[in-house]
Amino acid sequence: MAPIDLLSRAGVELTLARVQAGPFIRGRSGIVLEAPTELDALNEAPLFDAVILPGGPAVKALRKHTDIMQFVRKHHTAGKILAGICAAPLLLLDAGLLPEHYTAHPSAAPELPQADAAACIWHESILTSQGAGTATEFALALVEALTDEETMRQIAGAICWRKA
Secondary structure (H helix, E strand, O other): OHHHHHHHOOOOOOOOOOOOOEEEEEEOOOOOOOOOOOOHHHHOOOOOOEEEOOOOHHHHHHOHHHHHHHHHHHHHHOHHHEEEOOOOHHHHHHOOOOOOOOOOHHOOOOOOOEOOOOOOEEEEEEEOOOHHHHHHHHHHHHHHHHHOOHHHHHHHHHHHOOOO
16 A cells, blocks of 8 residues: 555556456455456556555465466566565566565565565566565655655655664
8 A cells, every 4th residue: 555655645656457357456454445447458458667566465365367477578578676574585486587686574484585684675677575564665766766865855745764
């Protein structure tokens, strides 16, 4: 939720996509988000500046969708930003795009034993982050990458973010 909120505040146009039927996604705590676009519909769309992969328990189901891997590979090949939070670096692993330096939620450690303990790590055009507790830092890093430092600082101040 933090990346959606902070990127929206920054004026970044967002497209929330889903792989399952229906226009809604139910999150881990029962929070429902509207995601009106099916991932398949984006295959012919222009490339996005960034692709953000969600984390949480749903990653297990998302790993079964090879279309996700193709989608992120296409964007990576074009030099676009890829971002994965929580267990989402497992999707990067499956796509063959896991960077040399990355972080992930500790629950992914059996498959990602080299994950760093840092909150967020940029490696070239890929941003990884540990989880819900690092979501604001993750979101602000994306705001800065997609807009500029001043916009990031304004948003950080508006939300009383102490680290900026």
